[in-house]
Amino acid sequence: MRFNLTICTVLFSAFQAFAQNSPVVIPLETTQNALVLQADKDNYLGIIYFGKKLGQPTEYQQIPAQSRQRDGNAGTYNSAYTPAGSWNVSEPAIQVTQGDGNKSLDLVYVSHKTVKENDNVSLTSVVLKDPVYPVEVTLHYKIYAQENVVEQWSVISNNGKAPLTLQKYASANLYFTGKDFYLTHYNGTWAKEMNPEEEHLTAGIRVLDSKLGTRANLFQPPSFMLSMDKPATETSGKVLLGTLAWSGNFRMDFEVDSYHNLRLIAGINNYASEYPVSGNQEFKTPAFIYTFSENGKGEASRNLHNWARKYRILDGEGSRLTLLNNWEATYFDFNEEKLSGLFKDGKKLGVDLFLLDDGWFANKYPRNNDQAGLGDWQENIKKLPHGIGYLVKEAKNAGIKFGIWVEPEMVNPKSELYEKHPDWVIKQPQRPEHYMRNQLPLDLSNPEVQNFVYGILDKLFTENPEIAYIKWDCNAITFNAYSAYLEKSKQKQSQLYVDYVKGLYKVLEKLRAKYPKVPMMLCSGGGGRVDYEALKYFTEFWPSDNTDPLERIFMQWEYSYFFPAITQSAHVTDWGKQPSKFRTDVAMMGKLGYDIVVSHLDEKDLQFSQQAVSTYNAIKDVVWHGDLYRLVDPKENDFSSLMFTTKNKERAVLFSYLTGNRNGDGSEIAFRLEGLDPAKKYKVRELNLYPGTKTAIKEDQVYSGEFLMTAGFNPVVSARRTSVIIEISAVQ
Structure with missing residues (x-):
């Protein structure tokens, strides 16, 4: 017995020594793919593999031995979360100023754990710490196995007493080995959204970013495709689809290193956005969401659609309302009688809902154009003497539901709100005001403004509980960024871009807690704000103010890589030179709506349009939920x-x-x-x-x-x- 016990003791000691010297390997696997992390002998966490899942997970740890790409002069290219100011000299994922003014940060692996939420979803958390300063970073990887989707974010904790200042704070830091990489990204402006460009990435850093603040996606969305080795097609090639779930400024760095491998860093744009983290506080970054396929762009996009409908979009597996909007029928020129006629037109057409657009509010400065009234959310008594409640009843009597347009984040300088609360407006106090669509953003970093914005919607719903739909617009970007609230509360102006978005989400969370099911369209003068954090609260989005059906074929094609058809509001309008059938057929490949004057349709066009609504009702489930x-x-x-x-x-x-x-x-x-x-x-x-x-x-x-x-x-x-x-x- 003594001999056997001695053998066991020796074996156990040998196992302990092996465990201590053996590197920590963390495979993050979906049904098809794997991202593999490894802590080296010095406990630095790197990415050692990204690609097709191996049948034998134990073989992942053999991958680093196959590489001769080692360059101590460059730091760690494959870092899972690259810090700045120490021995890493590549583009950082995180950059800080410590409480004592020191600008260095080093991060070593401490621990990790995986928690299974269900048979399909798991969350792996990896803790990294600075050996000298009380800074901790937890990397979170949420794995959706069947959908082959990963949702990744970081939590940066200040475990000391002195304040920590974040200069850069990315959501994700990925590393891909390969020979060639091809980036497809998008550009545009109002009515010209989602123009794709594909480029071969070469040495250096390619940056995609936005500094627009509110309507952050106007020139470029936070979504891209990355092909590896060669440009991917719909049915072949290795491709990653990535998108940042954040409704504000974003930044994505694509750095080709000295070995021609690729580093990707994605997150909030750190432009003018140094962010303080007080002692014993933490900062959570938004999620970077990605899917990878070795079988082309089509499979990758279906992965993302399946994930989005099931896990992210509000009521993503549910139904939607087909609507008639009055905007192109009346613009600002309407009254109760005219609207009542449009309700009957909507019923005649066969749609579910009538949507009242801009122009229904404000009295001192009536909203008769886009130059006045925004911010004064009382019914205009000249246009609507009996109020919104009367319209809701009239619509119901006509056999149709009623929805309404709001733009609660904005204000016209010509408004009572601006006169009463100039301190609620984002503007530099010593510079001339600069407008977009004659308006300015309200300061959603201010809790009072958050309550005001929430109150606009809450009042509408409280007084008119049968309102069945909201179109939430946002038409201006942020010029002259400055917050009177942050100044008064002795906070940093550099918090504004981030705290604005946080404030918006607080409003939406509160709204959805009380009104969880009312459908809402996410609109921002077209495709100025489309992302998967906002779509937690909205059932659909408005791809573009450009409704020319020929243009929409191209736009909706590109949006479809990242967002399923159930989210894309597509309206039949008078834009374009095509016949009504063409305009209608294009709109039917999204979430159908109408913005036409029904009474102006000739007999055949009316007959066709009524038939089209009926046809759409028969196929919409396939369009919304199909592959x-x-x-x-x-x-x-x-x-x-x-x-x-x-x-x-x-x-x-x-x-x-x-x-x-x-x-x-x-x-x-x-x-x-x-x-x-x-x-x-x-x-x-x-x-x-x-x-x-x-x-x-x-x-x-x-x-x-x-x-x-x-x-x-x-x-x-x-x-x-x-x-x-x-x-x-x-x-x-």
């Missing part, structure tokens, strides 16, 4: 085609549009469909035909899924058939 396959890219062809397929592959809807105008443009030959079951049999049927026209499709033909996905199908898009919607249904 999206982009088939023919409008940027590369003279027509466009995409399809939505149910999860069980029993039903699909194919949308095709002519985008060229040369003679002979269109679908001359078949193209391959995707997402069907090759063993199933399918029939096709054309939907949404204009009255008096006939289909060019053989509707009595039965096709195998294999045929449709191999030989292909031609919807016959041409100058005579500029938009075509096809329903594909499985048959026994």
Whole structure:
């Protein structure tokens, strides 16, 4: 027995020695992919692998031994969260000034833990600490296994008494090994959103950022695609889709290092935003959300859609209301009688809801144009002598629900609110005011302003509990950033950009706690504010004020990589030169709405529009909750085609549009469909035909899924058939 005990003691001691010398390896795995962290012999945490999941997790720790890329002069390229001011000289994820003025930070691994929320979702937390100063950083990785999505953020803790100042505080720091990287990012401005550009990343740092404050996405959204080795296609190639869940200034650094590998750092823009963290306090960054696929952009976007509908978008797996908006019918010029007529038009059209847009409020400075009244949220007694409650009842009597537009974060200088509370307005006290759409943002870092903004919505709902929809707009960016509240409360002006967004979220959280289910559109003069933190509180967003259907084909195509169709509000309007069928067919590939004068429609257009609403009601579940396959890219062809397929592959809807105008443009030959079951049999049927026209499709033909996905199908898009919607249904 003594001999056996001695052997056991020796073996246990050997195991302890091995455990102490063996590096800590942390595999973060989805069903298909893995991000692997490792603490080295000095407890510095690095990323040793990103890519396809290995069958044997124990093999991850063998990966570093395969590399000869070691350069002590460069610090640690593959750091999981790169600090500044010590021995790392690459672009940092975190940069601080310590309480004693020292600007250095070093971070070593301390511990990690994983908590499973359910069979699909787990949260891994990794604790890093500075060996000298009382600074702790916890990296959080929330894994959605089936969706192959990772949500990553950091929490920076000041465990000392002296204040800590954050100069940079990223949400995520990733590292990819490879030979070539191709970045697809987006640019634009009002009515020209989501223009894609793809570039080959070369040595140095490529920065995507916004410094606009409120309407932060106006020129560039916080979303991108990153292809590895070669540009990815819809169906092939390694690609990461990334987006920051933050409704303010953002920054993303793409640094190609001396070995041609890529470092990615994403988070809040640190521009003019030094942020203090008091003793024993912490700062939580927003989430950076990403998905990776080795099978192209299509699979990656479906990953993100499945995650978003299930876990992030308010009522993402639910339904939506089809609406008629009065904006292009009346602009600011309306009264109760005119609106009552529009309620009846909406009922005649067959929609669920009437939305009253801008112009219903303010009396001293009536809101008859965009130059006055914003901030004075009382009904205009000249236009609406009986108030909003009367309109809600009139809409109900007409058989339709009622919704309303607000822009609660903003103020016109010509308003009672501005006269009473100039200290609530973001503006430099010693400089001329600079306006966008004749307005300025209110200071949401101020709790009084937060209460005011919440009170606007709360009053509307309290007095009119049957309001069924809110359109929340935000039309100005932040010029002359300055907060009288921060100055008075002896806080730093550099907190404003961050605290504004925090204040906005406080309002929305409070609003949703009391009114959890009312649908709300996230609008910001078009696509000026579209992100997954805001979409916790909103059911949909407004992609652009540009509703020209030809332009919308391109915009909605690009938005669709990051956001599912159920979130994209798409309205039929009078923009563009296309016929009503084309305009309607384009809107039907999103969340359908109307902004037209129904009474001006001729007999056939009215008949078609009524039929279209009915058709949309029959297919909307497929569009909203189905898998999206982009088939023919409008940027590369003279027509466009995409399809939505149910999860069980029993039903699909194919949308095709002519985008060229040369003679002979269109679908001359078949193209391959995707997402069907090759063993199933399918029939096709054309939907949404204009009255008096006939289909060019053989509707009595039965096709195998294999045929449709191999030989292909031609919807016959041409100058005579500029938009075509096809329903594909499985048959026994």
